[in-house]
Amino acid sequence: MKQVPVEAWAAELAACRDAGYDVLDMIAGVDRSEWIEVIASVMRTSDAACELVATRLDSDHVIASITDVYAGASWYERELAEMFGVRIAGAHDERPLLRRTDEGAPILLKSTVLGARVLTPWPGDADASDDAKANRRRQRAVGVAEDWLVSDGGSHE
Amino acid sequence: MPSNAHSLIGLNPDACTSCMICVRECPVWCIDLASHTHEVTEEGARRPKVVHVLDEFTIDFGACMYCGICVDVCPFDALAWSNETDQSAHSASGLVHGIDQLVKWFPASGS
Amino acid sequence: MTSARHYSVPGVPGLAVGVLDLGLACCSMEIGAAITAGLLVPADNTPSEAAVLLVSGTVTDAMAPAVLAAWNALPEPRRAVSFGACANTGGPYWDAPTVLKGIDQVIPIEVYVPGCPPRPEALIAGLAELVIR
Ligand code: SF4
Numbered sequence: 001m002k003q004v005p006v007e008a009w010a011a012e013l014a015a016c017r018d019a020g021y022d023v024l025d026m027i028a029g030v031d032r033s034e035w036i037e038v039i040a041s042v043m044r045t046s047d048a049a050c051e052l053v054a055t056r057l058d059s060d061h062v063i064a065s066i067t068d069v070y071a072g073a074s075w076y077e078r079e080l081a082e083m084f085g086v087r088i089a090g091a092h093d094e095r096p097l098l099r100r101t102d103e104g105a106p107i108l109l110k111s112t113v114l115g116a117r118v119l120t121p122w123p124g125d126a127d128a129s130d131d132a133k134a135n136r137r138r139q140r141a142v143g144v145a146e147d148w149l150v151s152d153g154g155s156h157e
Numbered sequence: 158m159p160s161n162a163h164s165l166i167g168l169n170p171d172a173c174t175s176c177m178i179c180v181r182e183c184p185v186w187c188i189d190l191a192s193h194t195h196e197v198t199e200e201g202a203r204r205p206k207v208v209h210v211l212d213e214f215t216i217d218f219g220a221c222m223y224c225g226i227c228v229d230v231c232p233f234d235a236l237a238w239s240n241e242t243d244q245s246a247h248s249a250s251g252l253v254h255g256i257d258q259l260v261k262w263f264p265a266s267g268s
Numbered sequence: 269m270t271s272a273r274h275y276s277v278p279g280v281p282g283l284a285v286g287v288l289d290l291g292l293a294c295c296s297m298e299i300g301a302a303i304t305a306g307l308l309v310p311a312d313n314t315p316s317e318a319a320v321l322l323v324s325g326t327v328t329d330a331m332a333p334a335v336l337a338a339w340n341a342l343p344e345p346r347r348a349v350s351f352g353a354c355a356n357t358g359g360p361y362w363d364a365p366t367v368l369k370g371i372d373q374v375i376p377i378e379v380y381v382p383g384c385p386p387r388p389e390a391l392i393a394g395l396a397e398l399v400i401r
């Protein structure tokens with residue numbers, strides 16, 4: 001995997017295309033908490049070679065569009081924008097992909113609260129037993145952040 | 158149906174200790190169980206023993222993603238894959254199966 | 269939008285269905301598996317009892333109107349089958365705000381086939397349920 005600074009993102013992918021990588025396989029985002037990692041996977045159909053190019057977005061979440069390099073990038077860039085709140089500089093298409101509007105927090109960021117996980121009672125929360133001697137260790141569902149339930153009047157704990 | 162088909166999950170209620178591990182590990186929160194405890198004093202024992210009794214155990218196969226985590230994490234092998242054909246229902250709630258059904262899907266020799 | 273294809277189902281004698289396969293995610297692979305395994309046999313112009321809308325896969329909010337349109341375009345008598353955890357309840361994506369918690373919020377479902385994905389055999393069992401009803 002090639003790690004490049006964000007300023008070199010579009011140039012690096014153009015270099016890949018010029019080196020014969022003719023297919024953009026995908027672009028994916030990963031929320032690493034301190035930064036957002038963006039990874040592009042490209043393929044060369046002549047010899048089935050693959051290359052990964054990665055960059056990290058630290059403070060301002062802006063990355064250059066590569067739709068001029070790979071036309072198929074548009075779909076993934078829309079996904080990055082919608083799911084991770086990344087702004088695509090020079091994007092050709094800014095319509096939301098899975099949502100009908102772009103309202104609400106980007107849903108693949110770890111900081112985004114998923115309402116369904118807050119509103120649905122977690123079956124693991126109930127103590128297996130109603131007996132007072134039962135283990136009263138506090139439990140929390142995987143994927144539900146500590147502070148989500150603070151303001152709901154303690155219905156979960 | 159191939160013998161290693163992962164179609165359904167069966168429960169052996171006699172092996173289940175109501176420990177809740179599977180319930181808490183299930184990523185889609187589709188297992189639910191209820192139990193109570195009672196004390197049994199065995200002859201010659203100094204203190205009564207607390208026994209968990211399983212009252213209800215349901216798996217919602219409408220949501221289950223057949224990941225097998227529950228089967229893997231159960232410390233008592235009370236859950237196991239069955240290769241019976243998944244049963245359709247005429248309502249989403251009809252896909253929620255309790256002990257009576259789950260016990261039938263527990264393979265005779267474990268798996 | 270594709271039109272309904274006609275199939276006979278060797279496992280259920282006498283059953284001929286016109287299936288409009290609305291494959292929205294990975295579950296739809298299993299329809300192909302059922303055909304390859306000979307569980308569903310494509311039949312030319314066999315008059316079928318009913319048109320069946322088979323919804324398999326994750327229904328996002330953005331996709332829901334298309335599912336509704338496909339249902340409305342289907343001639344009577346028509347019936348809908350929900351295939352797989354996503355279509356049934358949202359499945360692994362039950363907590364995603366962009367995903368419908370079951371396609372039955374949009375169209376009336378007659379048979380729910382569980383699985384993630386359901387096996388091809390489960391599809392046949394589900395289609396058989398349509399007949400019994
Ligand atoms: S197989 Fe996975 S989703 Fe299904 S009940 Fe077990 S842990 Fe939950």
Ligand code: SF4
Nearest residue numbers: 173174176177179231
């Ligand atoms: S992990 Fe096993 S023993 Fe524990 S509650 Fe689940 S089925 Fe029962």
